[in-house]
Amino acid sequence: MSGVKPIHLFKALSEIELRMRKAERIIIFTDYDGTLIPTAERPELAVADEELKTLLNNLASNPRIKIIIASGRAIQTLKRLIPLKNVIYAGDHGINVEFPSGEVFTWRKAKLVNPLVEEIYRELSEFFKNERGVIIEKKNSNLSVHYRLLTDFNKIRETVQATYLIVEKCDKNNLLQVFTGSKIVEIRAKGWDKGKVVEIAGRKLKITSRDLVFFIGDDVTDEDGFRKIKPTGVSVIVKNGCERETVAEYFLNDPFELRFFLHNLPLKLVNSNI
Structure with a gap:
């Protein structure tokens, strides 16, 4: 793990916005539980609210924004908890990946x-x-x-x-x-992790150095994703009151701060003339 502590994402917004101005597309990999929504006491209660679904659907409808939900949950469970259009669902830590076209990738092992x-x-x-x-x-x-x-x-x-x-x-x-x-x-x-999700989605989306890639998550299983997008991507850990070692460059305190950032993302894109 990196010995450098992450800085709050909001303190780096000027730099991030500059990078977005130069990017061709914004690619967002995000965990679900503890990242997009607060962790529920029971896993079946972690249902996305209408505001969040509307926000993500609006973002995903922008041709220059691609969203990949990468979770340890099964895809069918994710689609029940947060049904969205035009997003990529990566379930079981990316062992199964479903694209908006209906195409499904499953790790051969x-x-x-x-x-x-x-x-x-x-x-x-x-x-x-x-x-x-x-x-x-x-x-x-x-x-x-x-x-x-x-x-x-x-x-x-x-x-x-x-x-x-x-x-x-x-x-x-x-x-x-x-x-x-x-x-x-x-x-x-063993042999599969969320870093592989970046590879699979990257090939499908034809991600290049002209795109700006975010990986956002709260758990130790997200560290592989953080590593994979370095050094050019934006890695963000959602702390939820937990201090631990991480390779992420930036942090947010909770899912509500992430939601605030995502709410303002379309405005940044418009103002940036991307």
Whole structure:
């Protein structure tokens, strides 16, 4: 991780606006939970409000703005929580990518990972069946164990330890990796990350050095995206009150600051004569 602390994006707006003036297109990769919307206590409650959907639809209708939502959630879940037009959905940390045309990319090794994820999901569900404070969210090619509802430190520690042990027991071929995030344990495939989403979307969109690429996220899984767009892109971590090491150059405090930035983006484009 970089030893340089990120600066607030709003303090660099003059520089960012200058870069936008020179850019041919604005490409925005963004996480969903904790980035576009505040993290909900339960994952199924993280539904986008009408204001956010209208904002993103308006941005996506601009031919010089491309939006890619890159999330650990499954694509079908993302489309239910935040149904949009003309955006690229990258689910399961980019293992599955759906383009506005309906074309779908799926990582070829997903067929090896998916049955293992299903097995671990069954094991975790059985282990935590009597623990109401633990929520297990199964996607297509990854899992999340949420413990946001737990308040007892020992319970939290036991939950994290048990999750790691169950994954270790089931994953005999070492296909998965485990990350601890903000009150969540993420279980995902090795060999694939959000940096690969930048590659896949980049080829499809024919991103060049004339485009200005943003990658915005709040979690440790977004760090691969931050790295991928360096040194020419704009990497932004959404802190949500959490201080941690990051390779991101800029930060925003919460999803509301991001929304403010996105609301003003069309005005900057018009004024910049892009």
